[in-house]
Amino acid sequence: MEEYLVIQAARFGDLVQTKRLILSLQRQGHVHLLVDEGLRSLAERLYPQSQIHCLRFHAGKLQAHALKRDLEHLASLPVTDVFNCNCSLLSTTVCRLFDREQIKGYRPPQLGRGIERSELLRYVARLTKKRAQAAFNLVDVWAHLTPNPIPPESVNPKAQGQGSGLGVVLAGQEARRSLPPELLADLIRVYVNIHHFRRIVFLGTDREKKAGHMLRRALPGNLQKLIDDLCGKTDFAALAEALQGLDLVLTPDTGSMHLCAHLGVPVRAFFLSSALCHETGPYGLGHGIWQVQTPCAPCLEQAPCTEHLACLSPLQSREFLRAVSLMEQDGTKEVPLPCHLQYYQNTFDSLGVRARLVAGIDPWQAERDYIRQFLHSLIFHEVLGKKPKLPVEHKASLDELFCHDSDWMLPPKRFA
Amino acid sequence: MPENLRVLVVLPMYGGSLPIGRYCVRALESLGICLRVFEAPEFYSAFTGLRRLDLAPEMISSLEHSFLQLVGQAIFAHVQSFEPHLVLAMAQAPMGKNLLLRLKRLGIRTAMWFVEDYALFQYWKLYAPLYDLFCVIQKEPFFEELAAIGQKQVLYLPLAAQPDFHTAYTLTSEERKDYQADIAFLGAGYPNRRLAFRPLAGKNFKIWGSDWDGEELLAGNIQRQGQRISAEESRKIYCASTINLNLHSSVHTDSLVSHGDFVNPRTFELAAMGAFQLVDKRRLLPELFTDEEMATFDTVEEMYSKIEYYLHHPKERAAITAKAQKRVLACHTYAQRMQTLLAYLEKNLGFPNFAQDQPKAAKEDDPTAQAIDQLLQKLAAGPNASFEEVVSRVRRQSGRLSPTETSLLFLDEWRKLYLPGR
Incomplete structure (x- = not known):
């Protein structure tokens, strides 16, 4: 049986999003998974059939002896292929334990410091120059590092409520991606009114305790009684237990959102600021995503906002709450949305999951179709028949992105 | 032959002594010598480029002089980083007078293997006295001539073969x-x-x-x-x-x-x-x-x-x-020639810097320290090489790295990521 090593050195959400790749490889052989030490328990829970290995990828205390011992162990693994999912100098350094030909994804250069990308990842990196037009979910980017990923519909169960109430994820990794307590309180009222939830579970870490108190105060007394505040009380196992039985979870783009998708718990996700559902939306069917796409979005997480958090405005209008209510009660109805707001649900195609517009206007719909057609031809070596109609200058701009001199003149499957 | 001897071999930029220099490198490697090679041929295209410049001969000459000074500085940088006990130069190696004097002041042994006919090439007259040992492929009256210009440490070292290269070949x-x-x-x-x-x-x-x-x-x-x-x-x-x-x-x-x-x-x-x-x-x-x-x-x-x-x-x-x-x-193998050369130096001249800078033996019960010692030897890093230099040398290696080497690169990246400024 073949053995594979998957290196996922990033965070909680990324580990969950590596699922399609890992399940695909498990179908062909045995998978070793290398993650940060802090994610060991989560990795063991998510991927019980994989052998979990850990290194200290993130800040903390790093001991040279332990590092060498762990690397010796990794070097001894009889793996045929190594899938490095991270554009990170730490994970590519680990790849130097193996032959370059074994590495898929990101790998170190032959000599010196740096990172080389496989052909697919090179195109994905180019597409980040036009992030607003993003069209490729990260789960599928990683899955296509292997030539035969499992069908997208077999990755996560179709989401269905399970009777234990409403979950509310209080904040994501980046504060700007999270909703303010007053807005969350309004949303909770709308969802409870429609679905008559008897329990409201606050989810978050220690850092979100204060936000939890503020949200509690913003809710009316009858809803306060329903609150079960788990902020700071859950490790990964307890978080998974808490999410498992819920009917619905309101969340920004977070690791908890991906965990819900993994468990088949329906989410209503709110994507704003730097978050794009076309890149990191929940994977699978049965979810709904509210996406704000102001002209300044998506922004860079690290850069300060110079637009006075313009992406919050569409969500703070009464029109939005009305739209949420209508969408929850009759999702097929044509729902008018505030400017720059879109509502998506997922479908599947040859590449994997894609966010399908249900309401609102997506100015980049045709570009996304065009990009997915290009990626399809790149991955499957076949050209799809019908071409999406898009303005000539937009098409030319994308073609320029796809067709560099180096693509034409240098070997196509190379790392660079 | 002293253990842990560090030898810097300076190859010539071009010419007939270049392949012989490479055989010496292979031979020294086979003897387990801690070795670093100055690849002067890398500079040869720059040198020929200078000659092709459309400039007056005196300007070209001045540029060539500056160029050779620069190459000499590059050799000295290797000396500073590697701290060799011996610098072994092949005929025509770009070792200028100033560089040889600096090495002498530092107590670093220098030897040249002059694999040329002394009657055809005359430049040895200027340079031979500056080396601690001058190895030659001829005997009298060359010995006498060298003695007359002040070089008494002369070793007859005939040419040889390199058995891992000069082997029988079966033709198709x-x-x-x-x-x-x-x-x-x-x-x-x-x-x-x-x-x-x-x-x-x-x-x-x-x-x-x-x-x-x-x-x-x-x-x-x-x-x-x-x-x-x-x-x-x-x-x-x-x-x-x-x-x-x-x-x-x-x-x-x-x-x-x-x-x-x-x-x-x-x-x-x-x-x-x-x-x-x-x-x-x-x-x-x-x-x-x-x-x-x-x-x-x-x-x-x-x-x-x-x-x-x-x-x-x-x-x-x-x-x-x-x-x-x-x-x-x-x-008559190059390994034997190199053994002869090193034995002569040890017996007649010694290695002044050898005794005091021997690396402390790694603790027997500390496998990590032992692994690091072996790695430093393999990388031809000097005894006082900085962490940055060791990492840089590891990074320049191609192919699969050992866990110890990968550990060093990982520590370096981790440090840059989480401990900037240290």
């Missing part, structure tokens, strides 16, 4: 068609060779190598229009030929067999490969090979008659070849 049937010949010669078209070989023009005789322009009588014998032949291809030629002629070069034509002193590298290389050769008599040959180990000739007439003889006596050819091969592998 296609190669055999290209290379096979009754008689062959590989080398440059010196005047004595041109005249000596002309009577062989009508025979199954192949001439390989350059500088045969204008040689009309032998035009049918010259292969590949006189292109240069690589060391790799020379093995095919030698092993495909029944008789390899080995006539030492001479610019004089009064006597086509020059009866010179030193023995050329081809003599040792052919012997190591088990290829039969007819070599002209040299004054220093008898102490290297006996008459039973080497078929020789004194005159070109003797060469012609021995060609005929040995072409028809394969058993005798085989017997001589086997004896020559046995002798060269026993006595």
Whole structure:
């Protein structure tokens, strides 16, 4: 049986999003998974059939002896292929334990410091120059590092409520991606009114305790009684237990959102600021995503906002709450949305999951179709028949992105 | 030979001593010497680029001087980083006077292996006294001349063969068609060779190598229009030929067999490969090979008659070849030459910086410390190499790294990521 090593050195959400790749490889052989030490328990829970290995990828205390011992162990693994999912100098350094030909994804250069990308990842990196037009979910980017990923519909169960109430994820990794307590309180009222939830579970870490108190105060007394505040009380196992039985979870783009998708718990996700559902939306069917796409979005997480958090405005209008209510009660109805707001649900195609517009206007719909057609031809070596109609200058701009001199003149499957 | 000796080998930028320098590097590696190589050939294209500049000769000359100073600085940077006990230079290595004086002041031993004919090249007169040890391929009166200019540490070190390269080569049937010949010669078209070989023009005789322009009588014998032949291809030629002629070069034509002193590298290389050769008599040959180990000739007439003889006596050819091969592998390898050189230095001059900077032995119960010590040795990093330099040397290695090497790179990246400024 073949053995594979998957290196996922990033965070909680990324580990969950590596699922399609890992399940695909498990179908062909045995998978070793290398993650940060802090994610060991989560990795063991998510991927019980994989052998979990850990290194200290993130800040903390790093001991040279332990590092060498762990690397010796990794070097001894009889793996045929190594899938490095991270554009990170730490994970590519680990790849130097193996032959370059074994590495898929990101790998170190032959000599010196740096990172080389496989052909697919090179195109994905180019597409980040036009992030607003993003069209490729990260789960599928990683899955296509292997030539035969499992069908997208077999990755996560179709989401269905399970009777234990409403979950509310209080904040994501980046504060700007999270909703303010007053807005969350309004949303909770709308969802409870429609679905008559008897329990409201606050989810978050220690850092979100204060936000939890503020949200509690913003809710009316009858809803306060329903609150079960788990902020700071859950490790990964307890978080998974808490999410498992819920009917619905309101969340920004977070690791908890991906965990819900993994468990088949329906989410209503709110994507704003730097978050794009076309890149990191929940994977699978049965979810709904509210996406704000102001002209300044998506922004860079690290850069300060110079637009006075313009992406919050569409969500703070009464029109939005009305739209949420209508969408929850009759999702097929044509729902008018505030400017720059879109509502998506997922479908599947040859590449994997894609966010399908249900309401609102997506100015980049045709570009996304065009990009997915290009990626399809790149991955499957076949050209799809019908071409999406898009303005000539937009098409030319994308073609320029796809067709560099180096693509034409240098070997196509190379790392660079 | 002292353990943990660090040797910096400075190769020349180009020329005949360059391959010999590379054999020395392989030999020193096989002896387990902690070695670093200054790759002067990397600078050769810059040097030729300077010469092609459309500038007045004096300006070119000034630029060349500055260029050689720069190369000297690069060598010294290696000395500072590696802290060698010995700098071994091959003939024409870009080691200027100032650099040699600086090394002397630092107590770093210097040695040159001058693998040239002292009568043809005169620059040794200026440089020989600046080296601690001057190794040569000739004896008297060269020894006397060196003593007269103040160099008393002289070691006779004849050329040799490199057994892991100069081995027998089995040709494919296609190669055999290209290379096979009754008689062959590989080398440059010196005047004595041109005249000596002309009577062989009508025979199954192949001439390989350059500088045969204008040689009309032998035009049918010259292969590949006189292109240069690589060391790799020379093995095919030698092993495909029944008789390899080995006539030492001479610019004089009064006597086509020059009866010179030193023995050329081809003599040792052919012997190591088990290829039969007819070599002209040299004054220093008898102490290297006996008459039973080497078929020789004194005159070109003797060469012609021995060609005929040995072409028809394969058993005798085989017997001589086997004896020559046995002798060269026993006595004339570059590893043995390097051992001789190091032993001479140790016995007669010592290594002033050797005793005080020996690395502390890694604790026996600390495998990580032992692994680091082994790695430093492998990387040819000096005893006081900084973490940054060690990491840089690891990073320059290609292919799969060991867990210890990967640990160092990981620690470096982790430090840059989470401990910036430290």
